[in-house]
Amino acid sequence: MLGLILTLSTQAQSIKGMVKDENGKPLAAANTTLHRANDSSLVKFTVTNTEGNYEFAGIGEGNYYVQFTHVGHETAKTAVFSHKNSGESQVPVLTMQKQGTSLQNVTVVARKPMIEVKADKMVVNVEGTINAVGNDALELLRKSPGVQLDKDDNISLSGKNGVQVYIDGKPSPLSGADLTAYLKSMQSSQIETIEIITNPSAKYDAAGNAGIINIRLKKNKSFGTNGSMNAGYNIGTFPKYNGGINLNHRDKGINIFGSYNYNWNKNTNQFLLYREQLDTLFDQRNTMFGRNKSHGFKAGADLFLNNKSTIGVLINGNISQNEMKTDSKTPISYIPTGVVDRILTANNESENKRNNVNFNLNYRYVDTAGRELNMDADYGLFRIKSDQLQPNVYFDPTMTNQLSQAIYNFVSPTDIDIYTFKADYEQPYKGGKLGVGLKTSVVSTSNNFARFNVIGNSKDLDVDRSNHFDYTENINALYVNYNKSFKGFAIQAGLRLENTNNKGESYALFSNGSINEGSGTTPLDRNYTNLFPSASVTFNKNPMKQWSFTYSRRIDRPAYQDLNPFEFKLDEYTFQKGNTDLLPQYTNSFGITHVYKYKLTATLNYSHVADMFTQLVDTTENSKSFITKENLANQDIISLNLSYPFMYKSYMAFMNLNTYYSMYQADFGGGSRKIDLDVFSFTFYMQNTIKFGKKKAWTGELSGWYAAPSIWQGTFESRRIYSIDAGLQKNILKGKGNLKASVSDIFRTLRWKGSSNFAGQLTVASGNFESRQFKINFTYRFGSNQVK
Template sequence: MMPKLLLSVLFTIYSVCNLYAQLSSINGHISNAAGKSPGGTTILLYRFTDSLLIKTAIADDKGDYEINQVSAGKYFIRCSFSGYTKISTSFFSVGENEIVTVPALVLLIENKRLQDVTVTDNYKKNIIKVTAGKTVFNVENSINATGSTAFELLQKSPGVLTDKDDNISLRGKNGVRVYIDGRAVPMDAAELAGYLKSIPSSDIESIEMISNPSAKYDASGNAGIINIKLKKNNTIGFNGSASAGLNVGINPKTNASLGLNYRNSKVNIFGSYNNNWSNNDNTFNLYRLQNDTIYDQKNLQNITGWSHNIKAGADFFASKKSTLGIIFTGNFSNNTVFSQSRTPSISAKTGITDRILYATNTIPGVTENVNFNVNYRYADTTGHEINIDVDHGFYNSRKSSYQPNQYYTPVPETLLYEKNYRNNTPINITINTQKIDYAMPYKKGQLSAGVKFSFVKTNNVFNLYNVINNQDYIDLNQSNTFFYNENVLAGYINYTTPLNKKLNLSAGVRVENTSSKSLLIRADGMRQTDEQTNRNYTDLFPSAGLSFISNEKNSFSFNYSRRIDRPNYNDLNPFESRVDELTSIKGNAFLKSQYSNSFQLTHTYKSRFTTTIGYSQVKDFSTFIIDTTEKTRVFITKKNLASQNIASINFSLPFKITKWWDAYTSVDLYNSKYNANFGNAKIVNINVTTFGLYARQTFKMGNGFSGEISGYYTSPSVSAGTFKTRFYLNMDIGIQKKLIHDKASVKFSYTDLFHTLQWNAESNYGGTHILAHSHWESQQFRMNFTYRFGSNKIKEDRGHATGNEDEKKRTSSNGLLDAN
């Protein structure tokens, strides 16, 4: 009943507003040098200010084409046809209710032998492209992406930082939302990192970093959105690609992928599979001064196992206007984490070691992340479009842990006593979403609106066992079941229009109602004050943008958005789980959502060089705090700070030094302030200014060879709330050779050339002084081979993304340490 009502409302809006649509049209003619017109030439209309693709058309047999329902503004046209070089027009202006005729275009034959001609994209994308509010890293054109994973590419993307626990921040701001083809994944920081590490670069088209999303997007994510776009196949007939790679660091690692696609005028059937075998060693050291005692922990960790990713689906073209699609995606992993640590307890006054804790932890884990999507799209030639998505997904995790803790005397080391534990932590999460989006031309611009419903159910069990004489005895005081249900109802409206020939406006508002219930059931039957919470609140999230074209060389844009970050589902679990005898993790049932207001001003010079100034203020900023308990122990929990304030400036500088040498440089400068007072000397007052430099050089060396050098530097910054980090420094080199008439390529790269990519940090909070250090297998030699086969005849891709864009991200804690 509800979807029918919504469709009726949307069609009514369309019928009324269509009376006022007064848009322009563009027409033109294309031919070859002989004056003949090859029918079927692809015509692409781009907006001049940011090179955004606006509309497409196909020239008829006479070479004539027409593009209707175009808003006033500045544009250019690019044309392509098999065997000819691509050609573009100069920019031209379109007024209100105007018919514009573009000068005739002439296609030139490519400088190739006829038998060597295949349909490929000769207009190569820049590796890094910056527009107002968005930075795009075109992975498929980067050599140093060779053998990399999605997570490693994020680490090398402009403005992106990760800490030792794989939490991700963007230009100094935490709370960034990571999506795969517009969908978030239901994992905590460690599991999300594992998933991203299972996606090879050969499957990735680009990484989009969107700092100020419009009202169309979910309001979640105060730092914006990072969207990883996987490659889509848009060729007619049967085709595919296969790749295999080997990475060698301390241990060998492998990856492989296979993608198949068949497309004709009625249907597009596609499927892909990739796997990743990981064997990674990590080191983590924690020096802690607490209550006149020093705890000097040295920890070694190994993560070994397989990850498998599957995607399959079909698009059925019912007509030129209607498409029905189904998509299945699945991620399955089976990994074992093994860690061992040595922690001496030392008197800070005398320097005498009191005792030594030896702890090991073995955590086998299996996860399943599956989503089914049914979608429908209707789009006519007048600019009216409807997209409907229905998603059903689930996330299941099965982890257990065996954790011996043995206490020894100092030299000669003699066993004093031991405490051994085992736990079992099954997690089940179900996510259902329905979404409808509608867009239409209205007066001079475009009006879009939509609604979304999401329903999430979680069931998180934590059972702790004391192991005595190799027998497991459940600890009822330390075992629990946590239930959390959440419903979010959202709607938005957004309007984009030119105010005059130089000024464009985009404005919208999103409303979201959140209703949630949580329940903690202790195994011992005891009650606690935070065992049950109920919440219901409604928020408005406005967004707006202005773009101004001063002249052909200079353009400006201003963006504003208000956003929210709801707590991850597991962060709300108020029970305490142990990492080892001295460290535990505790949720916070009263953790509040954090709200941010972000402003951004961008100047673009010659459509290439950009300068961006930004400011954001976050209310009730939530972050992890390492607090003390029972004099000797610490626990990690999430708390709301009073505020987070970040001011930033960014310069994006692409250069073409010679015909064979391209360079790109990005410079970031941002100031971060964190303030909170929890009483009892537990004060957070951090003010850090951070400088970041990202650089990439690419070289065309002839005979199918190309090379690349890339790297970044980040000065001291803030991580995990109370930690001040030291600098980051990294450099990669790579070379590529194309083979078999460009159908295959082999790539070699060497990462972290100088072995400087390490994490070092310091924290002073609540009377505890902490020094932390972590490093991993960042220095690797990588090899990758890719072969593409089948048809190369290109047809315009539908480019559909499914509907659950936020819910699956928030299923678990982004903890500093894994409690399992």
Template sequence: MHFSLHSFFVLLLLLAPRVGLYAKSGPILSGTVRDPAGTTVEFATVALHRAADSVVVKTEFSDTKGAFHFDQLPAGSYFVSASQVGFERVQTAPFVISSTDQTLAPIQLKSSANTQLKEVTVQARKPMFERETDRIVVNVDGTPLSAGATSLEILSRSPGVTIDQNDNLALRGKQGVLVLIDGKRVPMTGAELGEMLRALPANSIEKIELITNPPAKYDAAGSAGIIAIKLKKDGRQGTNGSVNASYGYGKYGKFTSGISLNHRYKKLNIFGNYTYNNRNQFSQLMLHRDFYQNSQFIGSSDQDNVGKTHWISNTYRAGLDYTLSKRTTLGAVVNGLINHAEASIPNVTQTFDETGRLQSSYQSANQRMLETPNTAANLNLKHSFDSTGRRELTADLDFAHYGIHRLQNLATSFIVPVQSPTILDGKLNGGLDITSFKADYVHTFPNKTRLEGGIKASWVQSDNDVLFTNISEGISLVDTGKSNRFRYTENINAAYLNLNKTINKTSIQLGLRGEQTNATGLQVIGNSGFERHYFQVFPSVFVKQPVSKNQDLSLSLSRRIDRPTYNQLNPFRAYIDATTYFTGNPSLYPQLSYNIELTHTFKQKFMTSISYSRTDQPIINVIQPAPEGNRQAVSTFQNLTRSDYYGLTLTIPVQPTNWWTMDNNIVAFYNRFIGDLAGTSLNEGLPAYTLNTANTFTLGRGWTADLTGNYQSHQLYGFLDIRPLGQINIGLQKMMWGKKGTLKLNMTDAFYTSPLHATSTYANYVEQFYQRQDTRIATASLTYRFGSDTVSQSRRRSGGAEDEKRRAGGA
């Protein structure tokens, strides 16, 4: 479709009144909070609970007039609780939400002589896993297993999330996941994303949301869905904060410490945090390769890479919110990650002929250094056109710079046959600049029709310069076959409309998003490049229908796109050893997916979902014979022809006793890939499943314990055959010092069952590999919170350059 974005947006606006006749938001629940004297209470914490199991559905703060409201509520039975420092927590009687707005009688708090203790005592700890209508929520804050862990490790234990040997994330067995942190997409994927998430400690995370079929408001990227990481925020008045430190030990030691500060006074809120991470990571990669020619075995090789990587990262975030008026708030945020890594990974390689006789033997000393100074700034504005908040405008302006400096030195000594040693020296210097603007408008009409619309524009410039030098017998020569300079520019313009309505008991949401893409890439040496201009429309539909008092059915459909990340397109090489390297692929095309999911909910907690996705030109990570021959292999990304995904998800929460809660999640799926690569035709799939269980034990006297486990069955992903793996994790937590201190102890991967065994098979090449890392770790962590305990209303917003920042990195 080749017509302008302006024409598309005009078309959406013309359609809006007509679509609005058939779509609106769910009912609104409102009320006020008062003290014993009848005076309204501002900034009270108001929570909406499901009556069936008391699970918190939504949380809000009362405004300066003591008022609160919850919107877009599904039909069901609920109750509301309210709390504030100086008062006891109170709750309403259960009530039923149908299709009409509802106003509760004023909630009257009761005075408390010992507020802080009662406030904490009566609040139940959230379960580790919660299933909402369109997402699974992983409550990280408060679990002992977050102690000393990285956010990547927490993700690896989340329901339906798997991470391969190159740190590529998959959700329910599908790659192409969009990662958000506080609403902003992370500027990396693959190995760079893995490095960033290893630098982000889990104790800075409040929760993780796994969204499998996002609506039109989100960027159309992410065919497998969205992983939204939400960091902790402090809503207390005055000056307050926390400090934390942890130390863990597996093969090597790992230390993390941080501080968080927040000052809130009247119209101004200033916040900041800093985390220092110093980790030593063990890794081992063992490879066995068999080579064929015309279906005849011609030889093999064995490789062993064992080494240590030292990570030092400094993560910071600072900003402010200022209330310009009762309806307008302005915010600014600056955040960054300075990551430094040094790795020493020696390699031993032997090659054999078809009879098993030794042909060659050599050793390589692989030294790597990586620095990624990343900085981003955001300005944001929120304005309500009336006191009800039914008409609201938000806007964001983002600027970001991501640098990368990579050095690698591969020194190879030859034992059989004897020959002069060689050195391959590589230097990469690159940068990525992103500018983005977005604006979103929400309008709830008197007839309860809710309209959301927005526009977004982003501009990206990437420049990477790599120089490789061969050194042999003291002579240095530039390797022109490996050296190059890659420049990439991109502009994406987008607009969307999203409308909601409830007709009788049926909730309907219709969305339409259009994105126009203009991209160019150029390899300076050789003057090889590409230029692409295309426009795509992405519709989405969500329908929810109650079928009885305890049962609901919901259906969602969407079309999504995954553009190649900037580093996936970059032909820069990163050598693993003398015969194995990673490189990008400038010839990659976007992948397009069509998704449908049907979900049944029983008693608002037991959920069953069936889903289907078709993806055209899926982008997959492959390990294949290198074009240079000489028994070399290359890890890269390629487009296949098509993939089909069939999935079944079961969510089963159980409470065996009042001190033991258990959350279970089962994902069964079948993923079939079709395509041709390296002389091999692929048309295969295999039924597979993943299991997650999280058990929480309330032991009394401030002690709680967690026991979690996950298991991934045998599965196929493209040309990769992956053997089963899993892990068991144990955690213990103690609250102390008047609830201001938290001690956490844990052991992850207790039985060391998570090493990866897999096989890649092609017509002329078979690779078996075994990979293990430092996953069995014992950790102790201590956190201390200080300052005011008076809760206030918090506003912390995110920016608009989410998709571009996600794609700034590559594998």
């Protein structure tokens, strides 16, 4: 009897309603959230059933409104209504409009969830995350679910390397140190979302074995004239400053927008390298001090020719400068006795300039029949220059007597030019949607590497250890993609054809630094064509329990730095060189995904990687080592990813667990040159947000991640690493201002370490950086905030 009374009481305190589409039909699977009217705080979350109905049970007395979102429809919400403790509240039927329909004078008040798990990707909403403030793009990736960075900041996803980074939907041509430097110059205040796409369709480039990470920059969509300003301050060991402004004007005929961001920082980090080779021990310790400044800018306009056609122009870029000073000391010992024989100091100084400007002309056509055409023509340029002074001075074990010295100056300018044209067309076809497209791109890279021997106040070009390397890559692609929904299931299938033509030419330099055109060789000249199929089947008869099965084939092509056969000296005993025999790596991936009640998402994936890239630390001249890229025979990896969002009243949380088992096998000559490693590893990510205080004006956030021991680049075995951040946020100045404060890596646990034992050489690398920082940021918004 008591149970019956409690049940009836709960039912009597419910809020019910119904949602229909623009044709008056019940709308199933609409995300439905109940909010308090006084502060818009979230109370409960549900989805509509197959009849378009929804219900919130056990709701206390108060004033509320209900908000709805659905794919392909504009966000909608009900009027505010009162709900009593006794009785049932029946909300009037609400009709959702398709996207593109005008919504007069709607002010957006809802906050985005921190992380959204969608059918084809995971979206990290950087704008709404307190602990993102003051971070650069690389740090944001380090803290994103399933993403890992190794000792050289190479990015992997679910244990797989070969991640393709996109900026605003366009692939970046950079890789390695150049990509790392570019991401470090991009501030969180410029970024709206980070999309982690693990199973891209045929519409995307086939590059990216592990998938695609698409960094979307902010773009204001509000009507009228509006903008925002932001300023931030960070302090760790040294202070850091950042600020920016964003302006936008939009009416029925045109949208004009622009933004500028500035960042200045001084930082320090440590890098330790312990190396045993034959009977010699090298114990290198480096302390690095850096000074960076960058200017990011974006400007453009969209002209609405009519209600179907839009033409746009865009220019964006990043101008950055970095100065680095390294204090390096390496005691060199004889292992049998443990006695230090000599000490090498290499106090390097370097100055790097990295400038990037991109131009885009685009056209979009969309009609009411479902036909859509998008065309983009792009030109991008990167101008990179590195100037490094490397003095190598040898002392006796007491550091009182200098034994010898060798001083070098490396000057390495790189010019990259990218030309791209692409067209994508979609239209309804036999109850589904058919998409076709084409793309052609040319990336031209010119890299000059000059090594000078410094003697006193003069320096001479070492022509035997300098070179000029030109690399051109042309990729032509066609694709077809089709998706269709049936009763109880949906299919998507695509096929992409890519033709690749790349050529590398190497030249010697004259003593005056000019290129010796007659010395040209062509160590690389390849042409190949591949097919890349992709497919998925989703069973959604019961929207509360959906299953998806996916397959895709993808490729990763070597970067130009990994192909340049010349040597780059890191110090007297370590150098780096490319490998012209490096082949592309190919991945076949199979996945199964289950989504339960639009909350719990589980994905099981198996991938086989052929000719996987690995970074080897090999040996030469008995005591010297060199770093190069090689193809492993294969990699097999099984991963399981679990995501769950949780909401209760003013509390919101997101949890992600990514586990994987990976096996690496290769034979580069038997014995100690054979690789046979496997690992079971996992990463865990959690983010918690709560509103509190009078009128829920304060927001607190606690986030953290943990990465278990793993394997980097197929040879380095890493130890565990983790971090915890905390932050507070308050809206001020009647909602126009926003103040955020946070502390990153509270317990200073971001200290990495890895070891490798290959070719008779034991290597242990470790390091840390200025990870614990206090950060404060203020944002002020002005002008119109209406979306129509």
